Amino acid sequence: MKLAVVLLNWNGETLLRQFLPSTLAHSREANIYVIDNGSTDGSLAYLKNQKEVTTICLEKNWGFAEGYNLGLQQIDADLYCLLNTDVEVSSNWLTPLLNAFTSNLKLAVVQPHILDYYQKTNFEYAGAAGGYIDALGYAFCRGRLFDNLEQDNGQYDDTTDIAWASGACFFIRKNVFDRLGGFDSRFFAHQEEIDLCWRARNLGFNVQAIGASKVYHVGGGTLPKNTFKLYLNYRNALAMLAKNLPANRLLIRLFLRMLLDGIAGVRHLLKGEFRFIGAILNAHFYFYRHFPTYLKQRQNNYTTDYYYVYSVVYEVFIKKIKKFSTLLKNQR
Numbered sequence: 001m002k003l004a005v006v007l008l009n010w011n012g013e014t015l016l017r018q019f020l021p022s023t024l025a026h027s028r029e030a031n032i033y034v035i036d037n038g039s040t041d042g043s044l045a046y047l048k049n050q051k052e053v054t055t056i057c058l059e060k061n062w063g064f065a066e067g068y069n070l071g072l073q074q075i076d077a078d079l080y081c082l083l084n085t086d087v088e089v090s091s092n093w094l095t096p097l098l099n100a101f102t103s104n105l106k107l108a109v110v111q112p113h114i115l116d117y118y119q120k121t122n123f124e125y126a127g128a129a130g131g132y133i134d135a136l137g138y139a140f141c142r143g144r145l146f147d148n149l150e151q152d153n154g155q156y157d158d159t160t161d162i163a164w165a166s167g168a169c170f171f172i173r174k175n176v177f178d179r180l181g182g183f184d185s186r187f188f189a190h191q192e193e194i195d196l197c198w199r200a201r202n203l204g205f206n207v208q209a210i211g212a213s214k215v216y217h218v219g220g221g222t223l224p225k226n227t228f229k230l231y232l233n234y235r236n237a238l239a240m241l242a243k244n245l246p247a248n249r250l251l252i253r254l255f256l257r258m259l260l261d262g263i264a265g266v267r268h269l270l271k272g273e274f275r276f277i278g279a280i281l282n283a284h285f286y287f288y289r290h291f292p293t294y295l296k297q298r299q300n301n302y303t304t305d306y307y308y309v310y311s312v313v314y315e316v317f318i319k320k321i322k323k324f325s326t327l328l329k330n331q332r
Helices: 013-025 043-048 063-072 095-103 174-179 192-202 227-244 247-270 274-296 312-318
Strands: 003-009 030-037 053-058 079-083 107-116 131-133 139-141 169-173 206-217
Touching: 003 013, 003 063, 013 030, 013 043, 030 043, 030 063, 043 053, 053 063, 079 095, 079 174, 095 107, 095 169, 095 206, 107 192, 131 192, 169 174, 192 206, 192 227, 227 247, 227 274, 247 274
Parallel strands: 003 030, 003 079, 030 053, 107 206
Antiparallel strands: 079 169, 107 169, 131 139
């Protein structure tokens, strides 16, 4: 199985210098690529001296989704690993993941466990031990419920099916990526991997987290928290629901999600965070304008078993549940 480990870079010279050496040292089974999204710092000069790395140069910053779509078209491989530039990999990290793909032909996407680079005994926000969503599309993870992060004590070290794998370290078969048409380029960044995994699951493929492999993620190293990030999260969540919800649940669950978005807006209002209210409103206005387009992107097959609990918001903020292990999976 021909593996390509592919990093997407935009003005990340500092991160490349810090983390690319560990990727090169521990990924001898793979060919290493960097897709550069029109960097203007010293990234390209640094990469020019990395003889083990193939650099693919794009003319501008296309974002995560389209940047990978365009760059991967130029890579010959059976399996892609999409790896953030702020991830430190560990010795033998690839072997359990490659073995999983070899033994299960229905397996389309996997992720290792993602731990905090600065607190290596803790799970990291972006993916932790595997991602899930609730019925309204709110994302959470084994080891992370909203901002509640758990220590990794081996409690999730089993291999298990999940709803989505983190884009921080995301393995996918090339033929599945191509069949799905890659990431939705409209997403730009944030939740495009959740959407892609949901579409794969709608076609009957499996997505898994494999605890025998662990990597360490800085987190927040590529896009700081700001109104643009908030806008993308709200907009892309609605788009993802419109594209993937079962038809008989589409309108009611979209309405409920919009209602909760409105409640979030009121909370920002009470805090005087007016710029965040604007981000939510802009996200909704964009979604309303493009709703017919999202409906046209819907597939013919939809899994009804797409969520873990009906409302993780209720579980965390009303029932005060702090750990994934205490969530009770909804029975359908």
